[in-house]
Amino acid sequence: MKRLHGVKAPHWKHTADLAAVRIPIPPEVIIPMSMHIGAPAKPVVKAGDPVKVGQLIAEAGGFVSAPIHSGVSGKVKKIDEILLSTGQKGTAVIIETDGEQEVCPDMGPVPVTSKEELIEAVKASGLVGLGGAGFPASVKLSVKDGVKIDYLLINGAECEPYITSDTRTMLDDAELIVGGAELVQQYLKIPEVVFGIENNKQECIRKLGELCQGKQGMRVESLPAMYPQGGEKVLIYNITGREVPEGKLPADAGCIVMNCTSLAALYRYVSTGMPLVEKCITVDGSAVAKPQNVIAPIGTPIKYLFEFCGGFKTDPAKILYGGPMMGIAVPDAEVPVLKGTNAVLAFDREDGILPEPTACIRCGNCVKHCPMRLLPLEIERAFNLKKPEVLEQEKVGLCMECGCCAFGCPAKRPLVHVMKLSKAMLRDYQTAKKLEAEKKAAKEENK
Ligand code: SF4
Numbered sequence: 001m002k003r004l005h006g007v008k009a010p011h012w013k014h015t016a017d018l019a020a021v022r023i024p025i026p027p028e029v030i031i032p033m034s035m036h037i038g039a040p041a042k043p044v045v046k047a048g049d050p051v052k053v054g055q056l057i058a059e060a061g062g063f064v065s066a067p068i069h070s071g072v073s074g075k076v077k078k079i080d081e082i083l084l085s086t087g088q089k090g091t092a093v094i095i096e097t098d099g100e101q102e103v104c105p106d107m108g109p110v111p112v113t114s115k116e117e118l119i120e121a122v123k124a125s126g127l128v129g130l131g132g133a134g135f136p137a138s139v140k141l142s143v144k145d146g147v148k149i150d151y152l153l154i155n156g157a158e159c160e161p162y163i164t165s166d167t168r169t170m171l172d173d174a175e176l177i178v179g180g181a182e183l184v185q186q187y188l189k190i191p192e193v194v195f196g197i198e199n200n201k202q203e204c205i206r207k208l209g210e211l212c213q214g215k216q217g218m219r220v221e222s223l224p225a226m227y228p229q230g231g232e233k234v235l236i237y238n239i240t241g242r243e244v245p246e247g248k249l250p251a252d253a254g255c256i257v258m259n260c261t262s263l264a265a266l267y268r269y270v271s272t273g274m275p276l277v278e279k280c281i282t283v284d285g286s287a288v289a290k291p292q293n294v295i296a297p298i299g300t301p302i303k304y305l306f307e308f309c310g311g312f313k314t315d316p317a318k319i320l321y322g323g324p325m326m327g328i329a330v331p332d333a334e335v336p337v338l339k340g341t342n343a344v345l346a347f348d349r350e351d352g353i354l355p356e357p358t359a360c361i362r363c364g365n366c367v368k369h370c371p372m373r374l375l376p377l378e379i380e381r382a383f384n385l386k387k388p389e390v391l392e393q394e395k396v397g398l399c400m401e402c403g404c405c406a407f408g409c410p411a412k413r414p415l416v417h418v419m420k421l422s423k424a425m426l427r428d429y430q431t432a433k434k435l436e437a438e439k440k441a442a443k444e445e446n447k
């Protein structure tokens with residue numbers, strides 16, 4: 001089958017063979033209420049309240065939202081406004097830890113005997129997509145009646161350079177992943193379950209392949225190591241040959257895509273009652289003394305992760321949440337670990353400072369590398385000329401901000417930045433067009 005292309009990004013998986021180590025509990029955790037797509041969670045604790053590990057500290061703020069639990073025991077210090085990594089302000093619950101890690105006394109296995117109970121369990125666990133998108137998992141599984149899902153695709157591609165936290169989950173918690181996959185398969189009645197794993201992770205392919213043996217409809221697909229193999233639309237196409245139309249969801253193509261670590265977290269919750277309260281995170285980059293995988297409670301300021309990894313060899317010029325292709329630069333190492341944080345990378349000046357862009361030479365590399373078959377150079381042109389109608393024709397809405405275009409650009413054009421701004425320009429244009437059409441229709445009606 002013909003597969004969607006991308007770029008041969010270097011792997012730099014320095015930490016793949018290093019089992020994750022739990023770091024000491026930090027003195028304080030900062031837990032933002034907005035760690036997912038959708039409405040922020042609403043705190044249900046107040047300053048001075050004691051908390052235990054696994055305790056609910058914030059309830060979901062709406063249908064597209066997720067509750068939040070504490071990963072530490074201690075006392076709520078305050079509920080405060082903080083600057084989020086998006087640059088916006090948001091509420092956070094700040095907890096002073098006591099180091100005891102006392103677990104909630106009423107915790108235990110969560111019975112699941114139907115689709116409704118499974119979705120309720122996923123909702124209560126606080127699970128959001130752990131591949132980075134942060135979409136509440138319960139919403140993803142709430143498939144509308146009449147929509148047939150043929151495939152559960154489990155994303156074990158982990159195609160970004162440096163990141164190996166999913167690799168560690170596949171090696172260390174493979175049984176939990178398969179347990180989570182079986183729950184989703186059984187209660188959503190999905191005939192085919194496919195683990196999509198890049199072929200540079202042979203040990204993961206072998207381990208999950210063994211566990212799939214004898215399980216109805218479950219298999220591993222070895223995929224070429226190519227970035228962005230783990231992009232949702234790329235994974236769907238490369239495994240099933242199906243395309244997700246612009247503005248539609250994977251369910252519209254008969255697929256649900258879940259990250260392997262999300263399924264492990266789901267099974268852990270159902271079998272023990274422990275919600276999503278901690279993360280395995282890859283700590284790496286040219287400024288880090290001893291790169292490794294660590295486990296830390298959600299809310300841990302990332303400076304403690306770097307400290308645990310021997311600190312910085314040199315002053316970091318750039319710190320990222322996530323990988324070098326799709327990661328977000330953060331202002332400093334005071335920011336906390338979020339539900340979707342799978343890596344924190346720190347780079348020295350040589351690797352961290354981008355060169356000045358030069359003029360586009362129309363070489364076509366960006367077009368060649370775009371997995372969504374877009375024309376990034378034409379999109380940049382339309383954006384600079386402020387022509388949203390051209391952005392619409394060029395289907396910029398399909399852009400998944402993967403960075404392949406910028407990666408292959410000899411002129412170092414800031415193409416991903418332009419794609420993000422172009423999408424915002426197009427949204428404004430389409431909203432204005434819709435309002436105008438509604439006004440016109442109302443006027444016609446009143447004639
Ligand atoms: S890769 Fe860069 S230089 Fe080449 S056409 Fe695209 S934007 Fe222009």
Ligand code: SF4
Nearest residue numbers: 370399400402403405
């Ligand atoms: S245009 Fe978008 S989807 Fe295409 S390579 Fe660039 S960032 Fe990726």
